[in-house]
Amino acid sequence: xxxxxxxxxxxxxxxxxxxxxxxxxxxxxxxxxxxxxxxxxxxxxxxxxxxxxxxxxxxxxxxxxxxxxxxx
Numbered sequence: 001x002x003x004x005x006x007x008x009x010x011x012x013x014x015x016x017x018x019x020x021x022x023x024x025x026x027x028x029x030x031x032x033x034x035x036x037x038x039x040x041x042x043x044x045x046x047x048x049x050x051x052x053x054x055x056x057x058x059x060x061x062x063x064x065x066x067x068x069x070x071x072x
Contacts, residue, residue, distance in 0.1 A: 023070050024055075032068055035059040 021034040031048055035041045041059055048057045066072070 021065070021070070021072070023065070023068055029055050030058055031055045032058045032060055032065065032070070034062060034065040034070060034072070036062070 019033075023032040024030075025032065031052060033044050033048065035044060044059065045057060048055065060068070062072070
């Protein structure tokens with residue numbers, strides 16, 4: 001069965017609201033994600049590859065995330 005009524009809207013504000021610890025950089029096709037442990041790194045990586053295959057994932061620590069303009 002195909003799901004025709006669901007559309008994937010990459011980069012939309014509704015999707016970004018689901019990922020509050022992520023910074024989406026549309027111009028360079030990057031997603032910067034706050035990562036606090038190796039277990040979360042594996043989970044974040046798997047989820048982002050599935051949800052945003054065209055984007056490059058960059059994992060960062062708290063200091064880098066805040067410097068880039070992220071809010072915790």
